[in-house]
Amino acid sequence: xxxxxxxxxxxxxxxxxxxxxxxxxxxxxxxxxxxxxxxxxxxxxxxxxxxxxxxxxxxxxxxxxxxxxxxxxxxxxxxxxxxxxxxxxxxxxxxxxxxxxxxxxxxxxxxxxxxxxxxxxxxxxxxxxxxxxxxxxxxxxxxxxxxxxxxxxxxxxxxxxxxxxxxxxxxxxxxxxxxxxxxxxxxxxxxxxxxxxxxxxxxxxxxxxxxxxxx
Numbered sequence: 001x002x003x004x005x006x007x008x009x010x011x012x013x014x015x016x017x018x019x020x021x022x023x024x025x026x027x028x029x030x031x032x033x034x035x036x037x038x039x040x041x042x043x044x045x046x047x048x049x050x051x052x053x054x055x056x057x058x059x060x061x062x063x064x065x066x067x068x069x070x071x072x073x074x075x076x077x078x079x080x081x082x083x084x085x086x087x088x089x090x091x092x093x094x095x096x097x098x099x100x101x102x103x104x105x106x107x108x109x110x111x112x113x114x115x116x117x118x119x120x121x122x123x124x125x126x127x128x129x130x131x132x133x134x135x136x137x138x139x140x141x142x143x144x145x146x147x148x149x150x151x152x153x154x155x156x157x158x159x160x161x162x163x164x165x166x167x168x169x170x171x172x173x174x175x176x177x178x179x180x181x182x183x184x185x186x187x188x189x190x191x192x193x194x195x196x197x198x199x200x201x202x203x204x205x206x207x208x209x210x211x212x213x214x215x
Contacts, residue, residue, distance in 0.1 A: 027115035030107040034100075034119040041100040045126050048099065055096040056130045063089055071128050074121040076114075083113040086120060093123065100126070 045052075060071065066082045067089050079086060087108045093101035104119045113120055 023111055024115060027107065027111035030103075030111065031116055031118045034103055034107070034116075034122070037100075037103070038122065041122075042126075044099040048097075049129075052096065052098060053130050056093075056098065056127055059089070059092045059096070060127065060131060071124045071131065074117075074124050076117050079117055079120060080114040083108075086113040090120070090123065093127070098123070098126075 060068065063071075064082075064085055066078065067085055070078050070082065070086065087105070090101055090105045090108055090113070094105050100119070100123050104116065104123050107116045107119060
C-alpha cells in the first residue's frame, strides 16, 4: 500500500497533469482559430438570420431552464456545471447549420465545452438575438423628475377642477338666494300695496236711500 502511494500514484497524477496541460493548450489554440473566423461567421449569420429564427426558437424552447439561463446570461461557472447539456444544445444548432456551431461542437467534443467558453458564448450571443426578454427598465433621474412633474400637474389640474366645481355650486347658491330675496321683496310690495288701498265710502244716492228709509 505504501509503495502504491509513494511510487504509482504520483506517476498517474503526472500523466493526467500532462494530458490536462496538452488538452488546455489545444483548447486555447481552437479558441484562437475560432476568434479569427468570427467576422465571417457574423456575416453568414446576418445573411441567414430570417431563415434561422423559427428553427432557433424551436430548439431554444425545447431546451432546459439551465441552458435558457446561460443563453440569456453566459457565465463560466454555469458552463462548467452544465457542459454536457451545452454540448447537446450546440449539436442541435449544427443540425440547422447555425453559423459557427460546427467548429464549436467539434472543439467541445475534443476538449469539453468548459475549456472553450469564448466560442460557446459567441454562439450563445447570436442565439440570444432571437430571444425576446422583458427587462425591467429603471427610470433615469430625468425621467423620474418628469414623471413627478406630470403627476404634480395632474394633481393641480384636479384641484383646479374641484375649485371650479365648488365655485359653480357657490354661484348657484347665490343665484338661489337672490331669487328668494326678489320673491320676498315682491311679496312685501304686494302687501304694502294692499294696505295702501283706500277703504270704500258711502255714495250720495246710497245716503238718500238710507235717509228715506228712516221713519
